Amino acid sequence: MVLPLLEHPSEAFLALLEEDLTKLIVQQDVAVVSSCLSCLATIVNKITKNYKLIVDCYVKFRGECWCVSQLFWEQKKRIGL
Numbered sequence: 886m887v888l889p890l891l892e893h894p895s896e897a898f899l900a901l902l903e904e905d906l907t908k909l910i911v912q913q914d915v916a917v918v919s920s921c922l923s924c925l926a927t928i929v930n931k932i933t934k935n936y937k938l939i940v941d942c943y944v945k946f947r948g949e950c951w952c953v954s955q956l957f958w959e960q961k962k963r964i965g966l
Contacts, residue, residue: 899933907942911949918946 891898906925910918925942929935 894932899928903928903933903935903938907938907945910942911945 903925906921906928909921910925913921925939929939
């Protein structure tokens with residue numbers, strides 16, 4: 886993911902960017918997640934200081950991983966492996 890260098894980005898733009906990156910982290914594959922995490926971490930650490938967003942994103946991502954894991958194990962039990 887590449888963002889242009891902005892001298893004074895608006896708060897609305899940054900909030901929208903954080904929101905979109907968070908959605909991509911939960912919805913996309915590993916390559917996209919990695920890029921989005923890097924971008925989001927940079928935005929939060931250097932500009933917005935919205936650390937709660939990082940914690941919330943982690944909790945949501947962890948929940949999604951748990952759900953996928955549960956589905957995997959249920960499917961494995963069903964087919965008898």
